[in-house]
Amino acid sequence: MDAIVFWIAAGVAVAAAVNLIIQARPINSVLSLVVVLFALAVIYLQLSAEFIAALQIIIYAGAIMVLFLFVVMLLNLKQGDEEGRRGVLHSFGLLLGGAILLEISIVIRLFVPSAIHPGAQAITSNFGSVGQIGRLLFDDYLLPFELTSILLLITVAGALVLAAGRREERE
Amino acid sequence: MFELRGLIDTIWGWIAGLLADIGLSAGLVQLIGYAIIAAVLFGVIALVVLFLVWWERKVSAKMQDRLGPMRVGWHGIIQTIADAMKLLQKEDITPKNIDFPIHFWAPVITFVAAFMVYVTVPFGKGLIVADLNVGVLYIIAITTFTVIGLLMAGWGSNNKYALLGGFRSAAQVVSYEVPLTLSLLGVIMISQTLSLGTIVGQQDGFFKWYVWRQPLGFVIFWIAATAECNRTPFDLPEADSELVAGFVTEYSGMKFAMFFLAEFLNMFTASVVAVTLFFGGWMSPFGPDFGPSWLWFFAKTFFFVFVLMWFRWTYPRLRVDQLMGFAWKVLLPLAFLNILLTGLGIYIFD
Numbered sequence: 001m002d003a004i005v006f007w008i009a010a011g012v013a014v015a016a017a018v019n020l021i022i023q024a025r026p027i028n029s030v031l032s033l034v035v036v037l038f039a040l041a042v043i044y045l046q047l048s049a050e051f052i053a054a055l056q057i058i059i060y061a062g063a064i065m066v067l068f069l070f071v072v073m074l075l076n077l078k079q080g081d082e083e084g085r086r087g088v089l090h091s092f093g094l095l096l097g098g099a100i101l102l103e104i105s106i107v108i109r110l111f112v113p114s115a116i117h118p119g120a121q122a123i124t125s126n127f128g129s130v131g132q133i134g135r136l137l138f139d140d141y142l143l144p145f146e147l148t149s150i151l152l153l154i155t156v157a158g159a160l161v162l163a164a165g166r167r168e169e170r171e
Numbered sequence: 172m173f174e175l176r177g178l179i180d181t182i183w184g185w186i187a188g189l190l191a192d193i194g195l196s197a198g199l200v201q202l203i204g205y206a207i208i209a210a211v212l213f214g215v216i217a218l219v220v221l222f223l224v225w226w227e228r229k230v231s232a233k234m235q236d237r238l239g240p241m242r243v244g245w246h247g248i249i250q251t252i253a254d255a256m257k258l259l260q261k262e263d264i265t266p267k268n269i270d271f272p273i274h275f276w277a278p279v280i281t282f283v284a285a286f287m288v289y290v291t292v293p294f295g296k297g298l299i300v301a302d303l304n305v306g307v308l309y310i311i312a313i314t315t316f317t318v319i320g321l322l323m324a325g326w327g328s329n330n331k332y333a334l335l336g337g338f339r340s341a342a343q344v345v346s347y348e349v350p351l352t353l354s355l356l357g358v359i360m361i362s363q364t365l366s367l368g369t370i371v372g373q374q375d376g377f378f379k380w381y382v383w384r385q386p387l388g389f390v391i392f393w394i395a396a397t398a399e400c401n402r403t404p405f406d407l408p409e410a411d412s413e414l415v416a417g418f419v420t421e422y423s424g425m426k427f428a429m430f431f432l433a434e435f436l437n438m439f440t441a442s443v444v445a446v447t448l449f450f451g452g453w454m455s456p457f458g459p460d461f462g463p464s465w466l467w468f469f470a471k472t473f474f475f476v477f478v479l480m481w482f483r484w485t486y487p488r489l490r491v492d493q494l495m496g497f498a499w500k501v502l503l504p505l506a507f508l509n510i511l512l513t514g515l516g517i518y519i520f521d
């Protein structure tokens with residue numbers, strides 16, 4: 001049963017990811033990305049990380065993807081707008097993607113033995129629970145957490161400045 | 172007495188026995204069980220929605236001194252079924268220059284997302300399909316899919332009114348989701364859990380209902396939930412006088428019906444969340460053992476649905492700028508204040 005659910009979720013994720021790349025229209029790519037994120041959430045659920053799965057859907061599929069959709073719809077990119085640069089970008093992207101794939105497989109082979117071998121350590125019953133993650137975030141990793149929020153605040157302020165333009169221009 | 176859990180267990184025991192006798196394996200029997208649960212849940216919720224459509228017409232009629240549907244069945248009670256049959260038989264008109272896959276999947280996603288919420292709702296004592304330990308977050312997560320459905324409908328229709336409706340709707344739902352989620356945080360802080368079953372279990376008595384400890388939280392939640400359902404006074408996405416019918420403009424027949432039913436279902440969902448988190452869920456005001464629990468649940472939920480209908484036929488519509496300003500400048504600070512007060516309360520009293 002677990003295996004069936006995993007293979008369906010993984011298959012959907014990979015198919016949607018491929019579809020994301022080959023689609024010519026940006027809007028279809030964004031919607032494919034939503035499917036990828038949803039399939040990943042299902043896999044998180046299987047790894048008994050319910051909290052991460054819920055966050056994955058709320059934040060990525062819910063908020064960030066809606067933002068992407070907004071941007072794509074407002075810019076209203078037509079098919080072929082980016083045609084000129086495609087050839088160079090494609091080969092560069094393929095090269096980069098291949099390099100990352102190689103790197104990830106090397107890392108998994110060398111440094112994460114417990115993740116693929118059977119007989120790995122069993123997880124505790126409250127693994128990935130809201131309480132545990134909250135304790136980690138607000139106790140052990142408080143400084144990085146707060147630094148991230150300051151970084152986000154700076155981003156918001158920067159976006160506002162860019163969007164509002166210079167004062168002389170507006171008047 | 173009158174609890175459904177025992178009855179369901181008996182019937183399922185009988186069916187499971189039958190299935191085992193034919194020689195099905197235990198895993199297969201369990202799988203069939205899940206399928207039956209899903210089908211029954213779908214059936215019950217679909218009936219509730221059909222009833223709500225009729226009820227809304229009756230309530231609006233009474234408020235405007237009319238009779239409403241009277242001819243099909245007793246006081247028009249099966250009018251909705253007749254309407255649904257009509258919509259099923261109608262020709263499905265798809266405009267020419269639409270983005271077909273997006274146009275096609277938008278109502279499906281909206282409809283399915285509206286139903287998926289009910290997996291983790293406690294309908295009565297022991298009547299819960301899956302008491303997830305992230306129940307509240309699950310409901311919030313699933314309802315966000317409605318936004319994607321609306322945006323897809325707006326974009327896929329290739330119609331300026333639909334697109335404007337979709338944009339408005341997405342902006343509105345995303346904005347009001349923030350105070351909505353934050354207003355639920357107060358209850359979660361007090362109850363120390365995200366599981367809906369446990370939250371209901373803690374409210375065993377009239378004065379233990381969380382609304383008494385979270386009055387501000389409830390008011391914020393209820394306003395934001397009204398906006399999430401796109402109900403008047405927040406029905407800008409399909410403001411008929413400005414946008415024809417908003418994102419549903421280019422939908423006809425069964426696809427239109429799916430949007431329509433999903434909207435009513437979202438209304439029911441908002442009431443369910445209000446009842447479960449703030450008004451003791453299936454608990455009666457006199458403790459857990461007074462009368463059938465599922466009856467209390469539905470009575471309370473229908474009361475809140477009625478309040479939503481009451482809003483719709485009483486208030487005029489807001490303007491777009493008022494709508495966004497209200498979410499970010501009034502509701503959001505109030506939600507933060509509520510969290511602060513709740514934290515102080517827990518610090519002082521516990």
